[in-house]
Amino acid sequence: MPDIFISYAHEDQERVRPIVQELEKRWSVFWDKKIPPGNTWEDSIGKALEESPCVLVVWSHFSVKSDWVKEEADVAKKRDTFVPLFLDKVEPPMGFRRIHAADLSEWQNNNAHQGFQLLIGAIESKISPATLPVTDSRRVSKQDTVSFEGAGHTSPQRKSERQSDGNVSWVQKNQLVIVVAVVMLVILGVVWSMNQSSPKVENNSVSPIAEAVKGNPEADTLRKAEAARLKAEKDAARREADAVKVRQDKEANRKAEAVRLNAEKEAATREAKAKEKLDADARREAKAAKMRADKETAARQIAEAGRLKAEKEAVARREAAVVTARQEATAQKTLKIGDEYGGGKIAWLDATGQHGLIAAKADLPGRDIYTWEAAKKACRELVNNGYSDWYLPTKDELNKLYNAKSAVGGFSDYYYWSSTDFNASNAWIQYFYYGYQNYDYEFNTLCVRAVRAF
Secondary structure: OOOEEEEOOHHHHHHHHHHHHHHOOOOOEEOOOOOOOOOOOHHHHHHHHHHOOEEEEEEOOOHHHOHHHHHHHHHHHHHOOEEEEEOOOOOOOOOOOOOOOEEOOOOOOOOOOHHHHHHHHHHHHHOOHHHOOOOOOOOOOHHHHOOOOOOOOOOHHHHHHHHHHHHHHHHHHHHHHHHHHHHHHHHHHHHHHHHHHOOOOOOOOOOHHHHHOOOOOOHHHHHHHHHHHHHHHHHHHHHHHHHHHHHHHHHHHHHHHHHHHHHHHHHHHHHHHHHHHHHHHHHHHHHHHHHHHHHHHHHHHHHHHHHHHHHHHHHHHHHHHHHHHHHHHOOOOOOOOOOEEOOEEEEEEOOOOOOEEEEOOOOOOOOOOEOHHHHHHHHHOOOEOOEOOOEOOOHHHHHHHHHOHHHHOOOOOOEEEEEEEOOOOEEEEEEOOOOOEEEEEOOOOEEOOOEEEO
């Protein structure tokens, strides 16, 4: 499978050869379009076109007219392998004009040329890394690639990995100890807090009063009284702690509820503002849409009125031209396409051979400079060999000019305007290289050939 498939016109073979020689220093290139004996198109050229990760399309004066080059470019564009370059300063065919191409029209086999560098970058972006050329042939030593662990030798990288594993193992072994220590600290803190909020009472301990009456017969009564007092103090401390906790819980709940209510209020405010903004945007958009619709309606009405007026004037001129042509026909009975007649050359004759269409001998001055409206106006204002009834041909009349272009002469291999509109913003055109008809925006600039009827 080649890395690069080059699509070019055979007339450019010698101009393409230096480019191929530079590319072959980096990649494999398929550019000889000769089919070996016994092979079909699919076996050689078609297969290379489908398999190549990069299809280099060379635009020149010849290739933009080549059906083969345009077909190969279309296949590459669909496969996302398309990389164009300019060998001449030309305009690519329709469908390829928005794709940036490297300009090698002034390239003199200089690798530092900016266009050539852009071309190399574009090719490298299409060819996968697996097929990129090897630029560093330095040998890699065994010390860089082999680790002799079985023989007691370890590479620095492997040693670093083992040290890192040792650190992780130490953390894992001591995780339990750390957790136990944290839990014990928490428990000690809770016990300390409880001791601070309640009096310390030890089992089997007696107050100073019980100690003072120890051994006295009345000691039992005093001891019981002291024990009751201590128990009452302990119960009171517990109740106070419970009351404090209840108050704290209520305060926390109150604050949480206040925060929730405030958040809901802010959310409602934001939602209201967002809805108000959406409503305002919708109103503005509706107003703008209505204004655009009104402007478009007014423009269509103006354009329709102008078109009807122009057609009416054109009909009047044609009727006058027919009368003039019939008068001229009495002086010359035998006419044929290509004859100079009526200020131009005959481009079409009807069945009688005495009436038809006369084309001006040349395009209007300038090439590709007339918009649709400018083309119609220039034809109406044309005065040629004493005749002032020239007009822009209709879609069908323009096709008659194309069919007789060899006999009439002077046509460019480019697009020509017709006076037939396609819709409110487009009009019919005809490509005089292949002859197909299409439509284009009326503000674009194309070629113009005026006609008159006889």
